[in-house]
Amino acid sequence: MKTRTVTRTRWVPHTEAGETRTVPEDYTEDIPVPPRDWDHILQRAALAIAVGFTGISVIWSAVSGGGLLTTTASEWIAYPVALAYDAAWITCLILEWLARYDADRARLPRRFGYAALIVAMIVIFAHGQLAGQWVAGLAGAAISLIAKALWALVLRQISFELPPLTREWVRVSRAEVGAQLAIIQQRRQLDRMRGQSQALLAATGMTATPAMATVTRDATPAVVPSALTPLLPIAAATPAVEPSRNADALLTVADVAQIASTTPPPPPNSVPPGTALLPVICRPRHSTPSHASRTAAPTPATPAAPATQHPTATPTVATIERVAAAATPAVEPSRNADALLTVADVARLRGVKPSTVRSWVNRGKLTPASSSADGRNVFDRNAVAALDTPAATPAVAPSQMEGGYA
Incomplete structure (x- = not known):
C-alpha cells in the first residue's frame, strides 16, 4: 500500500521557569494514498474533449457563416450573426443537460438541438459550395456533428434513468x-x-372607488316583503334614495322608500286626507271629520305603540311589519273573527266609550285575553259577544278618540 508523508501541527503543554503554556508543535505522519479513480479521470477527459470540439465547431461555424453572410452584409455584422447558428444548438444542449434525470423534460430540447445543428451544418456546407470547395464545406459541417455526438455520449454516460416511483416523487416535489x-x-x-x-x-388626489375594493355582494334581486305592501302607496311619493349597503337583515326608511319607488301612486281618496300613517299613525286631535266621512271612509287601525322614528334609524324587518300592519285600514271585526280586539274595537262594537270598557275591566265584568307588547289590553271576541250590555250609543271611530289610541 502506498503512503505519503504529511506534516501536521498539534498543541502541546510546555513548562518553563515553573509556568506551563500550550505551544504548537510540528510533527510528520504517514497516511495511505488511495488508488486513482480512473473512471472519474476519464469522464472528465471526455468532457474536456467535448468542450474542445464544441469550441472548434463554434469557430468554424462563425467563419463559414460569416463568409456566407458577407455577400449581403458587412463583416462587422455578418460574423457576429453567424455565431447564432451554433449558439442555438448549444443552448438546447445546456437545457438537455439540466434535465438529464427526466427523460420527458429532456426530450424537447434534444429535438430542437438537432434541428438547430442541421441548420448550422447546412450553412457551413453552403459556404464551402459557394467557394467551390464542397469537400471543405462537408468537413466543416462534420465538426459540428461530431461535437454534438460527443455531448450526446457524455450525457448518456453521466446520466441514469430513475425508477418510476422515484421519478414521480421528484416531479411532485x-x-x-x-x-x-x-x-x-x-x-x-x-x-x-x-x-x-x-x-x-x-x-392625483383621487380616492379608491368601490370597484377597487374587494366587496362581495349578493346578486339576488331584492324582494319586497308582503308586509310592506300597505306602505307602498305612501312611500311612492318619497324621492328615490340609494338603499343601504347592508340589505341582508336590516332595512332603513330610505330602503323602504327605494323599494316602493317603482309602485304607481295610489288612486284618489284611497287614504283619508289628514291621516298620518308614518311615523305615528293617528288623526290629529283638532281634526273632526263629518259623520258622513266617518261612515264612508275606512278607519285607520289603532297602532300597537306610538313611536317617533329618527330619520337615520334602522328598523328591523319585524318593526316595519308592525308599522305596515298599523298602516292597514281597519277591518270590521265580523270579517276577522280570529283577531283579538283592542279597547277601541270593543268600545266601537258595544257603542260605548273607551273609558266604559276600562271600567268593565276594573270591575271584572270583562277580562282581557292578554296584553300586547306595549302593555295594552286585548280581548277575545267571544268574551265581548257574551256581554249583556246593550248598544246604547252609536259607534265611535277610533280616529274620533283622544289621540287615536285606546
Missing part, C-alpha cells in the same frame, strides 16, 4: 416547490402593483 416560487413571485408583483396604485392615487 418539483411541482410543490415551483408552486411556492410562483406564489412568491405573484405576491411580489401584486405588492408592486399596489404600491404603484397608491402612489398614483396620492399624486
Whole structure:
C-alpha cells in the first residue's frame, strides 16, 4: 500500500521557569494514498474533449457563416450573426443537460438541438459550395456533428434513468416547490402593483372607488316583503334614495322608500286626507271629520305603540311589519273573527266609550285575553259577544278618540 508523508501541527503543554503554556508543535505522519479513480479521470477527459470540439465547431461555424453572410452584409455584422447558428444548438444542449434525470423534460430540447445543428451544418456546407470547395464545406459541417455526438455520449454516460416511483416523487416535489416560487413571485408583483396604485392615487388626489375594493355582494334581486305592501302607496311619493349597503337583515326608511319607488301612486281618496300613517299613525286631535266621512271612509287601525322614528334609524324587518300592519285600514271585526280586539274595537262594537270598557275591566265584568307588547289590553271576541250590555250609543271611530289610541 502506498503512503505519503504529511506534516501536521498539534498543541502541546510546555513548562518553563515553573509556568506551563500550550505551544504548537510540528510533527510528520504517514497516511495511505488511495488508488486513482480512473473512471472519474476519464469522464472528465471526455468532457474536456467535448468542450474542445464544441469550441472548434463554434469557430468554424462563425467563419463559414460569416463568409456566407458577407455577400449581403458587412463583416462587422455578418460574423457576429453567424455565431447564432451554433449558439442555438448549444443552448438546447445546456437545457438537455439540466434535465438529464427526466427523460420527458429532456426530450424537447434534444429535438430542437438537432434541428438547430442541421441548420448550422447546412450553412457551413453552403459556404464551402459557394467557394467551390464542397469537400471543405462537408468537413466543416462534420465538426459540428461530431461535437454534438460527443455531448450526446457524455450525457448518456453521466446520466441514469430513475425508477418510476422515484421519478414521480421528484416531479411532485418539483411541482410543490415551483408552486411556492410562483406564489412568491405573484405576491411580489401584486405588492408592486399596489404600491404603484397608491402612489398614483396620492399624486392625483383621487380616492379608491368601490370597484377597487374587494366587496362581495349578493346578486339576488331584492324582494319586497308582503308586509310592506300597505306602505307602498305612501312611500311612492318619497324621492328615490340609494338603499343601504347592508340589505341582508336590516332595512332603513330610505330602503323602504327605494323599494316602493317603482309602485304607481295610489288612486284618489284611497287614504283619508289628514291621516298620518308614518311615523305615528293617528288623526290629529283638532281634526273632526263629518259623520258622513266617518261612515264612508275606512278607519285607520289603532297602532300597537306610538313611536317617533329618527330619520337615520334602522328598523328591523319585524318593526316595519308592525308599522305596515298599523298602516292597514281597519277591518270590521265580523270579517276577522280570529283577531283579538283592542279597547277601541270593543268600545266601537258595544257603542260605548273607551273609558266604559276600562271600567268593565276594573270591575271584572270583562277580562282581557292578554296584553300586547306595549302593555295594552286585548280581548277575545267571544268574551265581548257574551256581554249583556246593550248598544246604547252609536259607534265611535277610533280616529274620533283622544289621540287615536285606546
